[in-house]
Amino acid sequence: MSFLKPARHDKITNFLKPKVKRLKVYNTSPEKIRYITLPRNNKVLAESILDMLPVLANKLWDRLPSSERNYRKDLAHKQSGLSLRFGFNIFHKPGALTKFPISKQIITLADMLLGFISHDKDYSAFSINKNRKFQKHFDVKNTKPSIIVSFGTHKSGGGLIIYDKNGGATTYDINRKFLLFDGKCLEHESDSWEDGDRYTLVFYKMNYKAEKTLASLIA
Numbered sequence: 690m691s692f693l694k695p696a697r698h699d700k701i702t703n704f705l706k707p708k709v710k711r712l713k714v715y716n717t718s719p720e721k722i723r724y725i726t727l728p729r730n731n732k733v734l735a736e737s738i739l740d741m742l743p744v745l746a747n748k749l750w751d752r753l754p755s756s757e758r759n760y761r762k763d764l765a766h767k768q769s770g771l772s773l774r775f776g777f778n779i780f781h782k783p784g785a786l787t788k789f790p791i792s793k794q795i796i797t798l799a800d801m802l803l804g805f806i807s808h809d810k811d812y813s814a815f816s817i818n819k820n821r822k823f824q825k826h827f828d829v830k831n832t833k834p835s836i837i838v839s840f841g842t843h844k845s846g847g848g849l850i851i852y853d854k855n856g857g858a859t860t861y862d863i864n865r866k867f868l869l870f871d872g873k874c875l876e877h878e879s880d881s882w883e884d885g886d887r888y889t890l891v892f893y894k895m896n897y898k899a900e901k902t903l904a905s906l907i908a
Contacts, residue, residue: 725867770821776814800903828872835893842885
């Protein structure tokens with residue numbers, strides 16, 4: 690596929706990277722939850738990648754042995770849905786999914802997407818979740834705020850519910866909207882949705898090694 694050629698990747702990234710705007714503060718509370726505002730060109734390219742990811746993710750799911758299908762299943766409401774994790778864990782080791790050839794295509798696309806939405810590429814891992822409704826939890830192993838977005842064919846709902854220190858809940862619309870939030874400090878869960886398939890993509894970091902980036906997995 691031509692869009693995966695390294696030269697093309699570098700050309701697009703170098704051309705668009707200066708246009709990425711600073712993060713726009715959406716919530717001025719101490720937790721500083723932020724939506725990421727994108728220039729038009731970045732938004733179009735980011736959404737085109739979101740459209741491609743389900744196709745590749747579904748192909749990978751079909752090839753996985755049962756032992757690789759349980760990631761974060763314990764956090765899922767009624768053990769629903771599926772999750773794929775790519776990148777480095779807390780022990781600085783790459784996940785098992787990197788051994789699948791199709792994984793390199795997924796990681797390449799995710800790394801390109803990260804370049805379109807953020808100046809900060811210091812993320813060591815990401816996950817793709819399909820129809821997985823997560824229960825209330827903290828991301829206790831994360832070392833920095835995460836970036837989350839939802840996409841798919843679902844008609845409504847599927848936001849991210851975040852709880853404040855007093856137990857109050859706010860639902861953030863993340864349907865094709867990139868939200869930066871600190872899941873280590875903020876308890877959160879998935880909102881329910883109607884009809885269709887709902888995917889989420891989450892960029893995160895679980896270690897302090899600067900060289901453990903997504904780009905290093907495809908070098």
